Each structure stands twice: as structure tokens, then as C-alpha cells.
Amino acid sequence: MMVSVMHTVQEQEKQSSNRVVLDVRNLRVYYATPLGDVRAVDDVSFQVYDGEIVGLVGESGCGKTTTAMAILRLVQPPGRIVGGQIILDGIDLATLHGQALRDIRWRKLALIPQGAMNSLNPVMKIHRQIADAIETHEGRQPRGELKERILNLLSTVGLPSRVYDMYPHELSGGMKQRVCIAMAIALHPDLVIADEPTSALDVVVQRKVGETLLDVKERLGVSMIIIGHDMGLMAQLVDRLAVMYAGRMVEIAPVETVFEEPLHPYTQLLIESIPSIKERKPLKLTEGLTHDLRNPLPGCIFQFRCPHVTDHCRAVNPPLREVRPRHQVACHLYE
Numbered sequence: 393m394m395v396s397v398m399h400t401v402q403e404q405e406k407q408s409s410n411r412v413v414l415d416v417r418n419l420r421v422y423y424a425t426p427l428g429d430v431r432a433v434d435d436v437s438f439q440v441y442d443g444e445i446v447g448l449v450g451e452s453g454c455g456k457t458t459t460a461m462a463i464l465r466l467v468q469p470p471g472r473i474v475g476g477q478i479i480l481d482g483i484d485l486a487t488l489h490g491q492a493l494r495d496i497r498w499r500k501l502a503l504i505p506q507g508a509m510n511s512l513n514p515v516m517k518i519h520r521q522i523a524d525a526i527e528t529h530e531g532r533q534p535r536g537e538l539k540e541r542i543l544n545l546l547s548t549v550g551l552p553s554r555v556y557d558m559y560p561h562e563l564s565g566g567m568k569q570r571v572c573i574a575m576a577i578a579l580h581p582d583l584v585i586a587d588e589p590t591s592a593l594d595v596v597v598q599r600k601v602g603e604t605l606l607d608v609k610e611r612l613g614v615s616m617i618i619i620g621h622d623m624g625l626m627a628q629l630v631d632r633l634a635v636m637y638a639g640r641m642v643e644i645a646p647v648e649t650v651f652e653e654p655l656h657p658y659t660q661l662l663i664e665s666i667p668s669i670k671e672r673k674p675l676k677l678t679e680g681l682t683h684d685l686r687n688p689l690p691g692c693i694f695q696f697r698c699p700h701v702t703d704h705c706r707a708v709n710p711p712l713r714e715v716r717p718r719h720q721v722a723c724h725l726y727e
């Protein structure tokens with residue numbers, strides 16, 4: 393009997409983790425410039441499952457932040473969403489405007505922006521800032537309940553209750569970043585997007601903030617997209633890694649697969665370039681030509697740096713294809 397109950401619970405968990413929370417389809421975001429449109433995000437598709445952390449990686453300028461801002465519908469001019477769907481719990485955010493969009497933000501979808509911890513208000517106590525985030529969306533709350541809720545949030549992100557009455561300057565960088573995480577989860581969103589949540593923190597604190605994010609995911613079951621460069625931190629944190637290159641998604645796979653058996657030549661070079669103290673390896677990934685994002689040539693975007701390039705790669709852009717469950721790659725080598 394006990395076994396069958398446990399089995400049922402496991403089955404339910406398995407089923408719930410098969411639920412797609414966010415489905416990004418063929419997203420295109422361009423920035424208008426005097427020399428033509430920069431295709432910062434070009435036909436990007438990926439899914440985030442319930443209770444999953446997806447890490448978004450790729451070199452500077454490949455379109456990670458633009459993808460995140462587009463999901464939140466926060467792309468600023470000269471940027472604009474040119475096409476695609478951003479389906480969150482069955483609603484296409486790309487079609488929403490005004491109040492409908494404001495209702496979704498924070499309640500269903502929360503952002504921890506790059507450098508969030510430095511934008512806390514220096515003259516406002518922590519509890520007031522978290523209270524503001526709650527009351528802006530839910531209206532005024534009874535004092536006692538609000539206090540209890542804020543203390544609960546602080547405890548969820550591993551902060552002591554004395555932080556409630558403190559000012560930002562009294563907190564370390566890691567503590568401030570935890571306050572930002574508390575604000576992001578205050579309204580129980582389904583999905584949190586964190587843009588480089590550990591940059592500007594020292595290594596030990598980075599790991600601690602990483603642990604806090606994992607803990608929040610496990611306790612609240614919230615799904616997350618974490619943008620970053622640090623592959624070590626990604627290995628610690630994420631379930632799947634999504635690798636972007638020059639505005640395109642080139643591979644998305646379970647994190648162990650990315651480290652052990654990367655398929656896309658760019659992912660392979662990215663993994664081979666991770667420094668190791670045991671084995672001093674030469675840097676495989678050279679700086680090099682990419683497509684001009686304003687004037688992309690036909691074919692694969694990685695053709696100029698790819699060690700396996702063929703004429704077919706120069707002529708035809710490989711679409712993202714599923715090679716195994718939850719593992720997709722955009723490369724002609726795997727057709």
C-alpha cells in the first residue's frame with residue numbers, strides 16, 4: 393500500500409515536471425540602427441518545464457539579455473519584437489498590452505535584472521522595499537500579515553529576521569542579492585528570470601547565492617531561467633543548459649549531457665575551453681568572425697568558426713532539431 397502511494401506521488405511529480413510553463417516559439421527581436429536592423433534574437437525557440445532551472449549561456453552580445461527582456465515584454469526602443477510567440481501558462485504574452493501585461497509581470501513572471509542589488513533604494517529599510525513590491529500589485533495589506541509574510545520571505549532566502557529593519561548599506565552583496573530574490577518571489581510567480589544573478593560577487597558568495605536559488609526552486613517549485621557566463625555555477629544550478637550564439641539557439645540539453653557529450657561544435661568548444669588546474673589546455677575557442685548581425689549570410693551562423701564546416705553549412709541554416717527528449721541541436725552533423 394505504502395509503495396503504491398509513493399509510486400503515485402512520484403508519478404504525479406513526474407507528470408507535473410512534464411508541464412511546459414514557458415514556450416518560446418520563433419522569437420525575433422531586432423534593434424533598429426542607421427545601418428539596418430541588428431537581429432539580436434533570430435528565430436529562437438525553447439521551453440521551460442515546471443520546476444525546472446534553464447541556464448542561458450553564450451558569449452557577450454549573443455542575445456541572452458534581449459531574450460529575457462522580450463519574454464517580459466520589456467524590450468526598449470530601438471529594439472522591437474518582430475515575431476514569435478511567448479506562451480506562459482497558455483497565454484501568448486506577445487499579444488498582451490497595458491494592464492493585462494502589468495498583471496502578468498511579478499505575479500506570474502518576475503525578473504531579477506542585471507545589477508539588481510545595486511538598485512535597492514539606499515534610504516528605505518528592506519521591509520519597506522519588499523512591502524512596496526507586494527502592495528503595488530496586491531493593494532494595501534493588514535500590517536501584521538504583511539510583516540509575517542516579509543519575515544517568511546527573508547527566511548526562505550536564508551536571511552536572518554534582523555534584515556527586516558536594516559538598510560541596504562548595512563548588508564553584504566550576497567545579502568542584498570538575496571533581498572532581490574525575496575522581492576522576485578514575493579508574489580509567487582510561476583517563472584523567475586535572473587540575469588547574471590551572481591556577477592560582481594566573490595566566488596564563495598556566488599556559490600551561496602546559487603544555493604539560495606536552488607533552495608527557493610526546491611521549496612516553492614518555481615521555474616527559473618538563469619542567464620550567466622560561469623559554467624561552474626551553471627553546473628551547480630541548472631537542469632538544462634540553453635546555448636546561444638549570434639542571436640540563435642544552437643543547443644539545449646540536460647546539463648550533464650552538455651558537459652559530457654556536447655553535440656554542437658560551438659558547445660563543444662565552449663566546454664573544451666573551461667580551464668582546469670589539472671590539465672592546462674590551450675584555449676580552443678578563438679575570437680573570430682561571426683555573422684554581421686545586421687546582414688546575415690545564408691547558412692549556419694557558426695560557419696566562420698566551425699571546424700566541421702561544409703558547403704552545405706554555408707548554404708543552408710540548420711534548424712533546431714530534437715535528437716533526444718529535451719535535447720535539441722541546430723547542426724547539420726546530426727541530421
Ligand SMILES: Nc1ncnc2c1ncn2[C@@H]1O[C@H](COP(=O)(O)OP(=O)(O)OP(=O)(O)O)[C@@H](O)[C@H]1O
Pocket residue numbers: 423424425430432450451452453454455456457458459469470471685
Ligand atoms: N540599443 C541597441 N541598439 C543596437 N543594438 C543593440 C542594442 N542593445 C543590444 N544590441 C545588440 O543586440 C545584441 C544582443 O545583445 P544582448 O545584450 O542581448 O546580449 P547578451 O548576450 O545579453 O550580452 P551580455 O552577456 O554582454 O549581457 C548585441 O549584438 C548588441 O550589440
